[in-house]
Amino acid sequence: MVQYSQRAETAAATTADRSNLVLLILCSAAFTAMLDVFVVNIAFTAIGAAYTGSSLADLSWILNAYTIVYAALLIPAGRLADRYGRKAGFLGGLAVFTLASAVCAASPTLGVLIAARVLQAAGAAALTPASLGLLLTAMPAAERAYAVKVWATSTSVAAALGPVLGGALVQLSWQWVFLVNVPIGVAALLAAIRFVPDSRDESVTAIPDVLGALVLAVALGATALALVQGPEWGWSGPGLPTAVAVAALGTAAIVIRVFRHPVPIVAPALLRVRTFSSANCTALLFCTAFGAVLPSVVLWLEGRAGFSALRTGWAIAPGPLMVPIFAAVSQQLLRRWSSGMVVAFGNLLVGVGAAMLALSADTEVDYATQVLPGWIVVGIGVGFALPTLLATATVGLPAAWVATGSAVVNTSRQLGYVLGVSLLVAVLGSTAVPAERAETVFTRAWWVIAAVAAVAALTSFGITEKRNSE
Structure with a gap:
């Protein structure tokens, strides 16, 4: 009996160890996919210099091609993984993402780089929903909520580390912002083949x-x-x-x-749920504002202030670092405020931060007094708005719709990023804005961003779900 008990305890410990390893493997892939977004933003100016003659409109497709394909394929890729096997979807997506990263680094022309970014996005669209599905089925029931928080937090860590890591990699060459994905991807791929168990949803029978x-x-x-x-x-x-x-x-x-x-790709019944439809509208507008303000600050620091990529990375880092801190603060606010009010407050702060950038803009750039205060306020606003928005969006949905609902919300986020980058390009017109016009065009861009964030604050009040006070 004692021997049986010891074997049971050993088996339980092995299962726990295996589940933690699975969590690490799946989170590393999600981390890499998110890290790619932030390091590419920092490398934007260096990439433009490598492909001489490329306009800001041309370069914008390095970002937009990725987000467009990711947004379009996220939902069907998730459904296909549910139908035919999540492990196959994860492994295939990770392999494509890793291979495409190597092609990005070796691209002889901007056109090849953009095409490789499309492949990267297809891989990311396959691995992201599959990784979450695998995580939910691999973890013990008591640990699933914790595991999902860790999985979500890994993307926040990528956002915080991305600017600094991107700046350091660009010091070597811009190709390294893509090459860094290769060893991580290969290691995660080999580990997933060995340790991650497969799963699928037998109720999914139709092709999306x-x-x-x-x-x-x-x-x-x-x-x-x-x-x-x-x-x-x-x-x-x-x-x-x-x-x-x-x-x-x-x-x-x-x-x-x-x-x-x-x-x-979106069930009409989903759109009839007020909290869900309002959350998607708000996610679209919020990410339009954030998708424009991040590259605008990078371009302002590198193009107008003359910062190196590494210095820009350190200068950008305080904003993302505010996100996990004030995401925790927002949990306390949810004891007294509705979710919609917290999200609205976050959006309002993003708008205030963009307005501060606009009001502080000058011909001579002083980072500490003109950029840092507004950028920190933007980061605080993201911390209040984004985690609460994502957590609340699917609360009112039936259990069978939650996975699809989460994919729809993430699609809305990606659409917002595309619109944000495109809007910024339309306002700025060039990466090398003449000195005499720089203050005017960047100020105009930041006021437009502030206006979009203000509209997002208004749509947030349609998110009516209120958290429990305990």
Whole structure:
């Protein structure tokens, strides 16, 4: 009996060790995918210098191509992984992401780099929902909530470390911001093959609307194209009217397919849940503001203040560091405020931070007095808004819809990032803004960002779910 008890305890300990290892493997992949977003922002100026003759509109597709494809494929990729096996989806996505990272580093032209970023996004879209699904099934029931928090926190850590790591890597060369993914990806791939158990959802039998996802990518790409190239094209030529027409037709086609396809990318019933629809609208607007303000500060510091990539990384880091701190503070506010009020407060702070940047802008840049205060306020606002927004978005959904609902919210976030980058490009027009115009155009950009954040604060009040006070 004693021997049996000892064997049981040993087996339990082994299971616990294995579940912690699985958590580490899956979190490392999510960490790498998020890290890529922040290090590429820091490397933006260096990449532009490597491909001489590239405009800001051209370079913006390094960011937009990734987010457009990621947004379009996230939901169908998640459903396919549920149907055919999450481990296969995770391994395939991680392999594609890792290989594409190596291709990014070796790209001889900007076009090849953008194409490789599309492949990266496809890999990230496959591994992200599959990693969360594998995590939920691999962890003991009592530890699942903790594991999801760790998984989510890993992306916050990537946001905090990304700017500094990106700045350090760019000191070697911009290629290293992509090459750093390769050893992490290979190690995670080999470990996942050995230690991560497979799972699937037997209730998922129908194939999701993959064509609808591709139409969404085309519509979003046309919208971004109209924003970034519109000022240069004008309405006199065929370019801008064609892009607007494709965007409009694509959007109409998506709406029709949502209501007519047997397995649409977004179930119409989801959109009838007020908290969920308001959360998605707010996520779109919030990420539009944040997607514009981050690269705007990077470009201001590197282009106008003359900061190196490493110095810019250190200068950017205080903003992301505020996020986990004030995410914890927001949990205390939720004892007295509704979720919508907390998210609205966070969005309002993002707008205030952008306004502070606009009011402080001057021909001579002083980081400590003109940039840092506003940037810290932006980081505090993100800490209040984003975690609460993501945690509340799916609370009112039936259990069977939660996974799909989470994917939809993440898709809205990615759409916002695309619109934010495109909006910034439309306002700035160039990476090398002439000194005599820099203060004017960056100030205008920050006021536009503040206005978008203010609208997001208003839509936040539709998020009516209130947390328990205990």
